[in-house]
Amino acid sequence: MTIKYLAEDDRPREKFLLKGKNSLSDSELLAIIMGSGSRDESALELARKIMTSVDNSWHQLSLLSNKDLMKFKGVGAVKAVSIIAALEIGKRRAVQEIPEKPIISNSKDAYFILKNQLSDLRTEEFWALFLNQSNKVIHISQLTQGGISQSVVDVRILFKTALDYFSTGIIIAHNHPSGSLKASKEDICITQKIKEAGALLSIQLLDHIIVTEDAYLSFSDEGLL
Structure with a gap:
């Protein structure tokens, strides 16, 4: 079953548009990043499997390499790079949130x-x-x-x-x-x-x-x- 056959409320992209980004679970966000699943499972099912393997931790997911991600059936080089790139964007955003010229006291x-x-x-x-x-x-x-x-x-x-x-x-x-x-x-x-x-x-x-x-x-x- 692919995402397009799921109930509309369960489709990550449609849910994003209808209810906003805060309504999405971590697995749904990851499914959007990947874009598609495998022949046997939807992007959402694949995303849930990946997130479960890292205890639903974005930090633990960021430690996985391309090869680690590609061990999941349905994750090829393109999906692996997309996931890693998205996590890198989050990392850089966190750095940019540092106040301009912070003072070091300790x-x-x-x-x-x-x-x-x-x-x-x-x-x-x-x-x-x-x-x-x-x-x-x-x-x-x-x-x-x-x-x-x-x-x-x-x-x-x-x-x-x-x-x-x-x-x-x-x-x-x-x-x-x-x-x-x-x-x-x-x-x-x-x-x-x-x-x-x-x-x-x-x-x-x-x-x-x-x-x-x-x-x-x-x-x-x-x-x-």
């Missing part, structure tokens, strides 16, 4: 800004917040992805960006996909290197945040700076 403020970028990644990425004298964020930048080490993080690029934006303070951050909140020797080494370089340029390293899926570690809070 590590939690920095984590709130960075978690949307780093909490659900499967590989490591290195980001930086650039602050002015009032501790307002004036720029956010991704510097590397795929790992963190002295050879990967280019300190020159970090401080060139800081100088370009006339920053007086920076907060660096990276994620641990493993979920570990323990700072590695490499983490500590690159932190010290950046701190020393900043001192020469009168640009203070205010913190280094390690982000996991649902928590964070602050070098400043832990006395590691």
Whole structure:
């Protein structure tokens, strides 16, 4: 049974038009994103199956790769890309909702800004917040992805960006996909290197945040700076 043969109230697109977006369930929203189902089940049935597999969590769904999604019968490369793209739009919208030039008063403020970028990644990425004298964020930048080490993080690029934006303070951050909140020797080494370089340029390293899926570690809070 395809969506067009369902009762009108059960058709996601028609329901959207008749009752509004807030009337739709998560499965109905996903069905609209996919557009169609398989030969054996409607888009809505397929969407329910997918959402059930991730405990109806959009966050857990965002962790699935193209290959993971394509394991569901009826989900090909196009549908998989559509789902991932829609989730990426939601992620970017969340980032854009950050108030213009937010003020960083503590590590939690920095984590709130960075978690949307780093909490659900499967590989490591290195980001930086650039602050002015009032501790307002004036720029956010991704510097590397795929790992963190002295050879990967280019300190020159970090401080060139800081100088370009006339920053007086920076907060660096990276994620641990493993979920570990323990700072590695490499983490500590690159932190010290950046701190020393900043001192020469009168640009203070205010913190280094390690982000996991649902928590964070602050070098400043832990006395590691």
